[in-house]
Amino acid sequence: MSEQLDQALSRKYDAGFVSDIESETFPPGLDEDVIRRISAMKEEPEWMLEWRLRAYNNWLDMEEPDWAHVHYPKIDFNAISYYSAPKSMADKPQSLDEVDPELLRTYEKLGIPLYEQEMLAGVAVDAVFDSVSVVTTYRAKLEEAGVIFCPISEAVHKYPELVKKYLGSVVPRSDNYFAALNSAVFTDGSFVYIPKGVRCPMELSTYFRINEENTGQFERTLIVAEEGSHVSYLEGCTAPQRDENQLHAAVVELVVMDDAQIKYSTVQNWYPGDENGKGGIYNFVTKRAICHTNAKVSWTQVETGSAITWKYPSCILKGDNSVGEFYSVALTRGRQQADTGTKMIHLGKNTKSTIISKGISAGNSNNTYRGLVSMGAKAEGARNFTQCDSLLIGDRCGAHTFPYIESRNPSAIVEHEATTSKVSDDQMFLCQQRGLDPEKAVSMIVNGFCKEVFKELPMEFAVEAGKLLEISLEGSIG
Amino acid sequence: MLKINNLHASVEQKEILKGLNLDIKPGEVHAIMGPNGAGKSTLGFILSGREGYEVSEGQVEFNGEDLLDMAIEERARKGLFLAFQYPVEIPGVSNMAFMKESVNAIREQRGETPLTATEFLKKAKEACKQVQLSLDFLKRGVNEGFSGGEKKRNEIMQMILLEPSLCILDESDSGLDIDALQVVANGVNSQRDGKRSFIIITHYQRLLDYIKPDYVHILANGKVVKSGDASLATDVEKEGYAFLGQDNAEETNA
Ligand SMILES: Nc1ncnc2c1ncn2[C@@H]1O[C@H](COP(=O)(O)OP(=O)(O)O)[C@@H](O)[C@H]1O
Numbered sequence: 067m068s069e070q071l072d073q074a075l076s077r078k079y080d081a082g083f084v085s086d087i088e089s090e091t092f093p094p095g096l097d098e099d100v101i102r103r104i105s106a107m108k109e110e111p112e113w114m115l116e117w118r119l120r121a122y123n124n125w126l127d128m129e130e131p132d133w134a135h136v137h138y139p140k141i142d143f144n145a146i147s148y149y150s151a152p153k154s155m156a157d158k159p160q161s162l163d164e165v166d167p168e169l170l171r172t173y174e175k176l177g178i179p180l181y182e183q184e185m186l187a188g189v190a191v192d193a194v195f196d197s198v199s200v201v202t203t204y205r206a207k208l209e210e211a212g213v214i215f216c217p218i219s220e221a222v223h224k225y226p227e228l229v230k231k232y233l234g235s236v237v238p239r240s241d242n243y244f245a246a247l248n249s250a251v252f253t254d255g256s257f258v259y260i261p262k263g264v265r266c267p268m269e270l271s272t273y274f275r276i277n278e279e280n281t282g283q284f285e286r287t288l289i290v291a292e293e294g295s296h297v298s299y300l301e302g303c304t305a306p307q308r309d310e311n312q313l314h315a316a317v318v319e320l321v322v323m324d325d326a327q328i329k330y331s332t333v334q335n336w337y338p339g340d341e342n343g344k345g346g347i348y349n350f351v352t353k354r355a356i357c358h359t360n361a362k363v364s365w366t367q368v369e370t371g372s373a374i375t376w377k378y379p380s381c382i383l384k385g386d387n388s389v390g391e392f393y394s395v396a397l398t399r400g401r402q403q404a405d406t407g408t409k410m411i412h413l414g415k416n417t418k419s420t421i422i423s424k425g426i427s428a429g430n431s432n433n434t435y436r437g438l439v440s441m442g443a444k445a446e447g448a449r450n451f452t453q454c455d456s457l458l459i460g461d462r463c464g465a466h467t468f469p470y471i472e473s474r475n476p477s478a479i480v481e482h483e484a485t486t487s488k489v490s491d492d493q494m495f496l497c498q499q500r501g502l503d504p505e506k507a508v509s510m511i512v513n514g515f516c517k518e519v520f521k522e523l524p525m526e527f528a529v530e531a532g533k534l535l536e537i538s539l540e541g542s543i544g
Numbered sequence: 545m546l547k548i549n550n551l552h553a554s555v556e557q558k559e560i561l562k563g564l565n566l567d568i569k570p571g572e573v574h575a576i577m578g579p580n581g582a583g584k585s586t587l588g589f590i591l592s593g594r595e596g597y598e599v600s601e602g603q604v605e606f607n608g609e610d611l612l613d614m615a616i617e618e619r620a621r622k623g624l625f626l627a628f629q630y631p632v633e634i635p636g637v638s639n640m641a642f643m644k645e646s647v648n649a650i651r652e653q654r655g656e657t658p659l660t661a662t663e664f665l666k667k668a669k670e671a672c673k674q675v676q677l678s679l680d681f682l683k684r685g686v687n688e689g690f691s692g693g694e695k696k697r698n699e700i701m702q703m704i705l706l707e708p709s710l711c712i713l714d715e716s717d718s719g720l721d722i723d724a725l726q727v728v729a730n731g732v733n734s735q736r737d738g739k740r741s742f743i744i745i746t747h748y749q750r751l752l753d754y755i756k757p758d759y760v761h762i763l764a765n766g767k768v769v770k771s772g773d774a775s776l777a778t779d780v781e782k783e784g785y786a787f788l789g790q791d792n793a794e795e796t797n798a
C-alpha cells in the first residue's frame with residue numbers, strides 16, 4: 067500500500083506557472099545602498115529610511131538561528147535580489163483598467179479575479195506581486211466604514227502617524243534574525259486599521275505572489291484593531307515552480323486593543339520544491355499579536371507549501387481576560403520540512419489560550435510542532451489547552467513535537483494532549499471498497515483529521531483549504 | 545453473476561484457500577459457514593481485492609468479467625459490496641460526506657448524474673430508518689465511537705444506499721443481540737429483489753433463521769466441503785462442525 071500512497075502523494079503544484087511580465091529588478095546583493103534604493107523607489111520619508119537602516123545594523127550583528135528542526139544549506143544573502151516590480155507599475159495605475167492585463171491574468175489563473183464584480187462577494191483583496199501591491203479592491207466601500215485597507219507602502223505616506231506608532235511595536239526591529247532582515251528590506255504588504263467600535267463590513271485578504279527569479283519576498287503586514295472593533299483577515303500565497311530556492315521572510319504584527327477581535331487566517335501554498343527537494347520557498351516568518359484587555363486573536367493556518375517552513379504565530383496576552391487561539395494544519399510531503407507552532411505568552415489575569423495543531427507528514431518529509439506556553443507571575447487563573455495531533459502517511463516521514471511550558475504562577479493551568487496516528491491499510495481499503503479511488507481516499511482521511519481546524523476558517527476558505535489539500539495529495543495512480 | 549473456479553489464495557505465504565468453487569446466479573442467497581479460521585473472511589477479501597491476499601491459481605468471473613484483474617474501487621463501482629466483520633473508524637470524516645462520495649463514485653460508473661446534497665440526504669435518511677439508526681449517525685465520523693451493533697447496522701445502511709449487485713456480508717450477525725439481528729436481517733431481506741445476489745458469511749445458523757438462504761456451503765480447510773439447502777445449516781447447528789474431523793473442528797482462531 068505504501069507504494070500506492072506514494073503515487074497518490076506525488077506532487078502536483080497548480081500554481082507553478084511563471085508570468086511573462088517585464089520587471090524592474092535590483093541586481094542581487096545587500097548593503098546600505100540597496101536599502102537606500104528600496105526606500106527611494108518607494109519615495110519614503112526620511113524616518114522610514116532611518117528605521118530600515120537601524121534594522122539593517124541590528125541584523126548585521128545577529129546570527130542566523132539554528133535551533134529549528136530543519137536542514138538547509140546556508141543562505142547566501144548576497145545572491146538574492148531585494149526588489150522587483152512589474153515595470154507597468156512604475157507609474158502607479160489609477161484603476162484596474164490601467165493595470166497590465168498579464169498581471170490580472172496571473173491572479174485570475176490563481177483563482178483570484180481582481181474585478182470587484184467577479185469576486186467573492188464580501189471579500190476585499192490586496193494583491194502583492196513580488197515587491198509591490200498591484201491593486202486593492204473595495205477600498206471605497208471600506209472607507210465608508212472608516213476602515214483603512216491599503217498597501218503598507220502607501221500607508222507610510224498617507225498615515226505616517228499610525229505607521230510610526232505601531233510599526234515594530236509588536237515585533238521589534240531586532241526581535242530575531244529574519245525579522246531584522248525584513249525590517250531592513252521589506253517592500254510591500256498590507257496595512258489595516260479598524261477604528262473604534264467598527265465591525266469590518268467584509269473579509270479582508272492579501273494575496274502574495276512571487277514571480278521573479280532569485281528574488282526574495284519580504285512583506286510586512288500591520289493590522290491595528292481599535293477598541294471594540296472586529297476584523298477577519300486572510301492571506302494566501304503562491305510562487306512559480308523553480309529549481310532554485312527562494313527566500314520569503316515576512317513579518318506580521320497585530321495590535322488588538324481592548325475588547326477588539328482579529329481573526330487571521332493563512333492558506334500558505336508557496337512552491338514546495340520537487341520530490342527530490344530541488345527548489346521551493348524558504349519561508350521564515352514572524353507573526354505576533356498583542357492583546358489588550360478582553361481582546362481576542364485567532365491564528366488559523368493551513369500550511370501546505372514551502373520547502374522549509376519556520377513559523378510561530380504568537381499571542382502576547384497582556385490584558386486581563388484576553389484570549390489567544392492557534393489552529394494549524396501543516397502538511398509536508400516529498401522533502402518538505404516544517405517547524406511550526408505558536409507561542410502563547412500569558413501576562414494578564416484570566417487569560418486563555420487554545421492550541422490545536424494537526425501535522426500531516428508524507429513521503430520523506432519532516433513535520434515538527436514547536437510551541438511555547440508561558441504563564442507569567444501575574445497571570446492569575448490563566449489557562450491553556452494544547453492538542454497536538456500527528457498523522458503519518460507511509461513510513462519514511464517524521465513527526466516531532468516539542469512543547470515548552472513555563473509557569474511562574476501556581477494558579478495557572480496548562481493542559482497538553484498529543485496523539486500520533488497513521489493512515490491505515492484498513493481505512494484505505496474501506497474507502498476503496500466503497501468505490502473511492504486511492505487519492506480521494508487519502509484526501510478524505512486527511513481532511514477528516516483536519517476537521518477541527520478547517521471549521522475555524524471563514525466558509526469560502528474552508529472549502530478552498532480542503533481542495534488545496536486534495537490537490538496537494540493528488541497524483542497519478544496506475 | 546459470480547463464478548469462482550478452483551481458487552487458491554494465500555496470506556503471508558500461507559495457503560488459505562485451496563481450490564474453492566462457487567457459482568452464484570442473480571437473485572440467489574448463498575450462506576457460507578465454517579469454523580473459525582476456515583478462510584471465510586479471506587474469501588471476502590479476495591473477492592473485494594484487498595492487498596496482501598495473493599491468488600496463485602483459479603479464476604473468478606463477475607458478470608462475465610475477470611474480477612481478479614480489477615482494482616478494488618473498480619470492483620466496488622461495478623456492484624460488489626463487502627460488509628466488514630470489523631468496520632474501521634475514519635475519524636472526522638462524516639458518515640454523510642463519506643457515503644455521498646461513495647454513492648456518486650458508483651453512480652458515475654453507471655453513467656448516472658451525481659446526486660445533489662438534498663437528493664442524497666433523502667435517500668440516506670430512508671436508509672438510516674431501515675436499519676434503525678438515528679440521523680445523528682449521518683453527522684458522526686465514519687464508525688467513530690459506534691458500538692459493535694451500530695457499526696454492523698451502519699454497514700447495512702451503506703449497502704442499502706449503494707444498491708450493489710453482489711453483497712458479501714462477513715459475520716454481520718456477530719455480537720448482535722436478537723433485536724439488532726432482526727434489524728440487520730430485515731435490512732438484507734428488503735434488498736432481495738430477485739436480481740441482487742448475496743453471500744452471507746456466518747459462523748452460526750442463527751442469522752439464517754431470518755435470512756433464508758437458497759444454498760448453504762460449509763467451508764473448511766480452504767475448500768467447500770459440503771453444499772446443500774437451508775437444512776444443512778440446521779444440521780450444523782445441532783452437530784457443530786465435528787463431522788469435519790478433528791483438524792477442522794478447532795475454534796481457536798478469530
Ligand atoms: N493477514 C494475515 N496474516 C496471516 N494470517 C492470516 C491473515 N489473515 C488471515 N490469516 C489466517 O488465515 C486463516 C483464515 O482466516 P479468516 O479468513 O479470517 O478465517 P475465518 O473468517 O473463516 O474465521 C486463519 O488461519 C488466519 O489466521
Ligand SMILES: [Mg+2]
Pocket residue numbers: 584585586629714715798
Ligand atoms: Mg472471519
